[in-house]
Amino acid sequence: MAVIVQKYGGTSVGSVERIGNVAQRVARSWKEGHKVAVVVSAMAGETNRLIQLVHHTCEHPNMREYDVVVSTGEQVTIGLTAIALEAAGIPAESFMAHQIRIITDSIHSKARILDIESSRLKASLENGKVAVIAGFQGLDANGDITTLGRGGSDLTAVAIAAALNADVCEIYTDVEGVFTTDPNICSNARKIDRISYDEMLEMASLGAKVLQTRSVEFAKKYSVPVHVLSSFVDKEGTYVVKEEPAMEQVFVSSVTYNKDEAKVSLRKVPDRPGVAARIFSPLAEAEIVVDMIIQNTSREGFTDLTFTVPKTELSRALEIIRPTAEEMKVAEVLTDEHISKVSIIGLGMKTHAGVAAKMFETLSQEGINIQMISTSEIKISCVIQEKYTELAVRALHDAFRLGEEGGAVGQEKG
């Protein structure tokens, strides 16, 4: 008898009928004798409807009140899900954040979970009930409602699984698991059976949409085994787990891409101490996330500085940078929105040389120019022209044999 947390996203609970299907699936695990806690999102479209209501009322709403409004979507779903379970003869009980004290900080609309007081939840499971929990929402120290940001229900599920010391956290979604790359681009993309937290983290932050980054961090921190699978078909999905020795054999486990960033270049920046701080501190203060930064070697006391920001923040970023650039007598501020970032990820990179070289060679063979490069222990990202994205992804997926059973496992030494 296991303790299982199951999370169903907006599409899985998108209609009363689908909620009925979710109830059937939950019922199956419950009838097998497991203790089941279910975390649900708002019905598909509902959170957007609520956000629109808010923005129709005021363009820059009070965020405490924003959270009060947008957290109602999940409340509707827990009630309906519990009703559907009860109707199917399964004792069920719904819980909101204030009832099981999912305590967060007070950063409205992107709060972080600090603690979960799990006793009421545990009592409910001990009494043989299915606990149905509202995802996405929390409660701060003042007793005010908070929300966790987009994809926050994943985080709720992982945090609940950690609090219950669950055997597994099942994330039900509309895809069959985590793939070697986007199947819409690469027809031979393969579902990955097992992947490490670190690889999943890189994938999530580099563009794969299947799991929210913070939920993976949380799962890693508390060693929560996560199982990503489809709520529409009956198949094993992808297990996201602690690093296993076999995983190091895989040089590259996936290829991701991200078209959401824009490039900013400052030409002829005086190369003096403190220059980077003058440029990047105000951006940080404005909470604009700068991703990649490249500084060329200095020539005659000047350097070029290039970095990327989210496209949605580009105009705000320029407003902040331009006055500083003028003060510093920077020659030119250039921008480029037609870029994309293509990345390869794999635990095996840590111990195998030559992976980067192979990536650059592959792109070069396709005639794709690399504009920026950034690396970590387990990933390499290249910024290229946006129009080459699909070509690059397919070429890399093939070059590292990700479409083949066994993938890029020890078949070459780079």
Add this chain to the structure above:
Amino acid sequence: MAVIVQKYGGTSVGSVERIGNVAQRVARSWKEGHKVAVVVSAMAGETNRLIQLVHHTCEHPNMREYDVVVSTGEQVTIGLTAIALEAAGIPAESFMAHQIRIITDSIHSKARILDIESSRLKASLENGKVAVIAGFQGLDANGDITTLGRGGSDLTAVAIAAALNADVCEIYTDVEGVFTTDPNICSNARKIDRISYDEMLEMASLGAKVLQTRSVEFAKKYSVPVHVLSSFVDKEGTYVVKEEPAMEQVFVSSVTYNKDEAKVSLRKVPDRPGVAARIFSPLAEAEIVVDMIIQNTSREGFTDLTFTVPKTELSRALEIIRPTAEEMKVAEVLTDEHISKVSIIGLGMKTHAGVAAKMFETLSQEGINIQMISTSEIKISCVIQEKYTELAVRALHDAFRLGEEGGAVGQEKG
């Protein structure tokens, strides 16, 4: 500087634009220096939408979960109202039942308010903020959400006013106040300026829809002055207050009608002790509210028994009664759904004779047969054929001169 509670119903907050108007109205009172707490309902249509979602999921839903779902409508409105106030430069803060501990019993979907822990609310008002409170919802001793039943937001407003010891509880609605009768039937119906709790109570339970009965009971119990007025025009409405000496001068203050009841007659019931109990106890157990009951004088050991129940409960009532009637060898069970109850209400009846006689005479002059009569200290109700309802209301409204300034005040001795 007064403490004012303002309650806005579903029509008044029916759209983002109307919520903006509500914010303007609240702002006016706040700018006059008053402490303002605002109670809001769900946006018009929203509660019905939620109830339909529930019933689409399950015909006989778990009521704990029903309340979880239907209470979200008010949560959306408080968030939007607080946002609209903040946008207008008025500091505001929304509160749900669990945040200000509106404690109720655990009768889901028709809970009763037991207590309000008002300290957080008072602190908010002390800090110069407008407190925006979700109507209709409560919290039981288990920390579960409850709802107060249709019109429950009126009750929330009055209870909040009692807890804050407010100077007035303003109920904003889509009519201009309480009228001497339904203006749709009587073109010369007049708005009443001041009315006693007891008269308002009778009016509410006899068919006037303007205030929920339980909220009037609550207002009376805690002596909360209630002001019923329109949110669309700028005019004094009707004050519902403690009995005042001048009120006793008014024989009749209003005429109401109710077409929602059906009549059940049992012919030739054996007239033995315990018979009434055998008939009415099972109805009470099934929570069917029996309104009027009439038993004729006994003839040869038999009597006729007639009573009314809500039309919506008629078929359930018959299912319960028929077996008992057969056991008791009752000659016949007759039903009539085409009845209506017309009532006159007035504090002056207590001290003035002849009001009943005048009512009967008026109906008789119009050729209307009276089928049943019931009286209390301050009201007389007659059951008549449904088709005569409007005729009866107009005749009574004229007979007691309710369309005239000053109304039926001491102008005759009956």
